[in-house]
Amino acid sequence: MSPGDEHDYRGKDQGSRTDDPYSTLGGTRQTRTRLPDGDTGLPHARRPVRNSRSLVTITGVVVLLVAAIAFANRGGGSDEDAAPDAKKPGTTGSAPTAATGTKPVQGKNGTIASGFAHDEQGAQSAAANYAVALGSAEMFSKESRRSIIQATHDPAVAPELQDNLDRAYSQAFLKNVGLNADGSTPTGLAFVSRTVPVGTKVVKMEADAATVEVWSTGLVGLAGQGSTKPVTETWFTISQELKWVGGDWKISSSTQTEGPTPVNGDNRASTADEMAAAVDAYGGFTYAR
Template sequence: MSPGDEHDYRGKDQGGRADDPYSTLGGTRQTRTRLPDGDPGNPTARRPVRNSRSLVTITGIVVLLVAAIAFANRGGGSDDDASPGAKSSGAAGSGPTAATGTKPVEGKNGTIPSGFARDEQGAQSAAANYAVALGSAEMFNSDTRRTIIEATHDPAVVSKLQTSLDAAYSPAFYANVGLNEDGTTPTGLTFISRTVPVGTKVVDMDGDAATVEVWCTGLVGLAGEGATKPVTGTWFTISQKLKWVAGDWKISSSSQAEGPTPVNGDNRASTADDMAAAVDGYGGFTYAR
């Protein structure tokens, strides 16, 4: 993926955290989860914080999890920005670790949720779900990629974007992530590409357009014996310009930037077989809010 831009986070009336560019999303403040108080006489009621035994610097391929987002920067439309949100001023700030907002959407466009609310919450939900879809392994197949782009983007930019992506997903591109030149996975291996939204922020809304940033973590690589491109984790922020089109939010353009990235923990890397089993056994989420 190529780095992008547009780094500001939430607007002034978004839960009272506008003066902090990263708020509780891994920047100058850190999200803290309050654990239940244990027995005061029991010193083991809470686990002590462990220092990392090692900090591993990962070099190699630039993250390819959201390839569509990176290439979307070549095309893309304009923004008029979207309607004032219906969310209360304390909705996001009062419980950063709890789910907030109204009942999830019920509609779907194929496998992708649709019918988001025409407010700040709906824009954030759309952006998070679109990030998941655009960062999936299905993007590496030409047929499913076209379906995803049509479901997530403004029809005015779809044709140009499809052409750009068809050219971008070249034999050389596939080889760079360890796939066969036609995009298929080598025999005996499992290809993994997942994006997981950690948080969202509305940067701007005005009329029928919105700019939403989605802080994400993700996985990409091959699992299995002999894999030359092992599964690695990454952190990045996607900025999506959304437009209200035909009763739903759609992407008109987008960009991506690295981080914010937390310090690596001291977890030992799992075996390739364990990673492959995890991907086969744990399904991804289709709704985020």
């Protein structure tokens, strides 16, 4: 999603990869988000090199902007028997999405699930729910975006991240996506921005820290008659580094890579009206293992 040297959110120098570092094709296939210049609104404009502290506070932005910028630039047994392959706490790797016997998360922080269990299952549930929130259309409104960042991120990184995102979602950028300058949707259209988790995997688990990958598909675009930005799908994997902060899991940093991407099926593309109706009719989910 712009040329130039790339750094990860922990300040490690990545080096240039391709002519378009927002692409995950070639090189390391590791996506690192670059925020579009507020004055120009051009996602590919060169930005000055950030210091390491600033890099840390931009954590998680890749989850929010990769798909949007790419879109803007294109024209009966026992519990043991029920889940025999489930990973034991403290192990890493994938596990089947099956009932675990643990009650789903009960709390809410605004509209976002909270109060996740202090274990591997809770970390996976947190990562999936946070991916949904950070990929939502509400991220394009300043007020709701700040609430989402506050609810999902470590308080140590949230304030500066919020400021950076306010500059990233500039009027020029919003216009390029097809929205009005204030982030609202043009009359007669429905804006779609959704992240849908397909599965989760614990890569690393410690007492108060975890790294969880969330394989996801996403929808982004404007639905309705006359839209010049039709809704399209993307496939990506989000890697979230989580910390146990204030009695809950919070994001301290995140990165994103492209895919795994399935072969396109032969489904007929829905009409603009059908897509707009679906956006209004179908809500999202709270995810829990």
